[in-house]
Amino acid sequence: MDIVDSSEAPGPTPVFFVAGGTGISAETLGNLMLAQFPGLHxxxxxxxxxxxxxQARTVLAQIDGVTTETVAPLVFSTVSDQQIRQELQRTKxxxxxxxxxxxxxxxxxxxxxxxxxATALHGVGDTLRYDRRMQAIEFAMEHDDGASLRNLEQADLILVAPSRCGKTxxxxxLALQHGLKVANYPLVPEDFDSDQLPRPVKELGDKCFGLLSTPARLSQVRGERRPGSTYASLAQCSHELRRAEALYRAHRIPSINSAKMSVEEMATVIMQSSRLPDLG
Amino acid sequence: MDIVDSSEAPGPTPVFFVAGGTGISAETLGNLMLAQFPGLHxxxxxxxxxxxxxQARTVLAQIDGVTTETVAPLVFSTVSDQQIRQELQRTKxxxxxxxxxxxxxxxxxxxxxxxxxATALHGVGDTLRYDRRMQAIEFAMEHDDGASLRNLEQADLILVAPSRCGKTxxxxxLALQHGLKVANYPLVPEDFDSDQLPRPVKELGDKCFGLLSTPARLSQVRGERRPGSTYASLAQCSHELRRAEALYRAHRIPSINSAKMSVEEMATVIMQSSRLPDLG
Structure with a gap:
């Protein structure tokens, strides 16, 4: 019985992502394609x-080693060197x-x-890029959640939002991938007593971008941190989000709802909306 | 003269990265290909x-609008929807x-x-992924540069290195892209008085991974922060790197030299070497 079953329901398809570099593109694009086959493993x-x-020969042996009459692996490659590619293409x-x-x-x-x-990746440009990213990350860490106001005016962008909407x-x-100096500043309940932006960002409204969420999602995220608190209650989350949205509208601060977006998607939308250059 | 010159030396080639999602893959892979043509702009x-x-029709008009007899743009697309792809393929x-x-x-x-x-990206899996990344980032921020030792044993990885070798x-x-809880701990000159690992990471040697740099590069990076200091001197950098390397060797801590690597490359090598799962 077991033998019949296993021949009728073959195991998962082996997938290899092979690359001359980190393999990040091969993996991303390959997975994007595999997502088009939702029923398979x-x-x-x-x-x-x-x-x-x-090295290509070793990889070849590894791939062909798992290839049988019933197991047909998929190999996604972003190798650019012609000789290495030719070697890899000999796979079954x-x-x-x-x-x-x-x-x-x-x-x-x-x-x-x-x-x-293989692309020469390590010229002067890469050292500059590394330094810029490092400075951007340090800026983002120093200015996380309003922790510091020093040189806030040097920010390329200031994200404002109620607690746990995805600022950090x-x-x-944005700092790591795009080399942007991004500060983030929390909107706390007291900020909603007035119709003004909090004092530290008041004069920097044109650098601000607002994040929102849905009450249900925000309540869930806050609940993981402080279960059963007023802070995590649906009523409180709903109130803060409504007030934050009104504040953004009044000060013409563009905003997005982070509840259903990945970090990559948010970053892309924010850069597009705020016309920020990719310094990464 | 100007006219002849401009026809002989055409302007830069317009390149479009079009995607159903963030366009990160289209951009990365496209740029990898363009890097194979180093002389061109x-x-x-x-x-x-x-x-x-x-939307595809608008994009089409935009691309075809800059296409002339002498200007042939390149369009890299990762659009997966068949109808949208068919529309885009009509471009000149x-x-x-x-x-x-x-x-x-x-x-x-x-x-x-x-x-x-278009792939359904926003299932439950993505919320879980988002939460894991957020927790990983918070862990990495809390444990940056030895700032906190709380729950250090929960780290998936502890990066150790002299100041400015790229720990942060x-x-x-690693936290953002792969959802890993990564702490980092500095090796300061006093740590080199002994042959032991600093006390907080002493019992966690199997989680440690060391970073190194070259004296020249480290001196340059430190010099940007504190120009002319002993801290940034070639002698001091050289000494700290030699001692760090000896410490890694004595405690069988794997290490890499960050001087000529991008952050993506370091992350990939570290994950491979330490057999860390991609939780991202």
Missing amino acids: FTRRKIPFITTVE AAFIDLFGSHLDTVERVLHVNATHS PTSMY | FTRRKIPFITTVE AAFIDLFGSHLDTVERVLHVNATHS PTSMY
Whole structure:
């Protein structure tokens, strides 16, 4: 019985993400494609930093080692080196070349041959980029939740929101991925006694961006921190969100609802809305 | 003269990154390809969140509006919706479909049809993911630079290193992108008087991962913070790095040199080396 069952219901499909660099693109794009097959199961394995033909041969043996008549793995590759790609393409598994198959098109459009080499990633530009990101992260940490007001006017962006609407992760993401100096400032219940922005950000309204959530989601998140508190109650969350929204509207501060968005999506929308440059 | 010059040396090639989501993959993979053409110049424009055929028509007009006999833009797309893709493919520009062209292969291997729809990204899994990332970020902020020792044993990873070797950005990246609870702990000159790990991490050596740098790079980074100081001197940096390396070796703490690596690369190497799961 067991044998019949297992041949009728094959196991998960092995998926390999192979890359010359970190494999982040291969993984993201591969997973985006796999998400189009919601009923199926996969086992995922990332194999980053493949930079020699010898390493490619080891990878090849590894992939072909799990390939059988009934098990057909998927290989998503962003390897750019031509020789390494040729080696990998000899696999018995399905090889999805996210890079090479499109490079011909780009060459044709640009009338220039690609270097076909592992990209030199570590020039002066990368040191500058690293330094900028590091400074942005330090700025974001210093200015998290209104902890410091020093040099607040140097912020590229100030996120304002009631507690637990996602200020901190969004600030960190924008700093880390886009090199932006992002401060975040909390709106506490006392701030809603007036129709004005809190004093420290009052003159910086054009740098502000508001976050909102839904009462249910906010209550859930606050409840994890302080279960059963007034702070986490649906009534309190609902009140603070209503007042925050009114405040944003009165001061023409753009805002988004973070309840159903990922950090990446929020960051993208905020940058688009505030026309912030990508300094990452 | 000007006219002849401009026809011989055309302006930068317009590049569009079009996506149904944030466009992060389209941008990363597209830029990886453009890096293969080091002599050329590009103007880049990201157009995220294209989810309707109407929006696609607007994008099409925008792209075709800059397409002339001498200007051939490149369009990198990760749009997954079939109707939207068909609309975008009508462009006069070169359309590089990072998604659809490979989906046929995946369908063939899996013997299942793709749903061909914009992926439903916001299920329960995403809320859990968001919460995990948020907790990881808070943990990383609380445990930055040895600021707190509370629940240090709950860390998935403890980065140790002399000041300014990249502990903070690497911790934040691992927390934000991979949902890992990462503490970081500084090695200060006094720690080198002994051959032991600093007391707070002494019993947690198996969670530790060391960062190193080159004396020149470390001196440069420290010099930006405290120009002309002993702290930033080449001799001091060289001494601390040598002692840190000896300490890692004595306690079998794996380590990497951060001087020539991006944050993404460091994170990938550390996760691989320490066999950390991707909880992101």
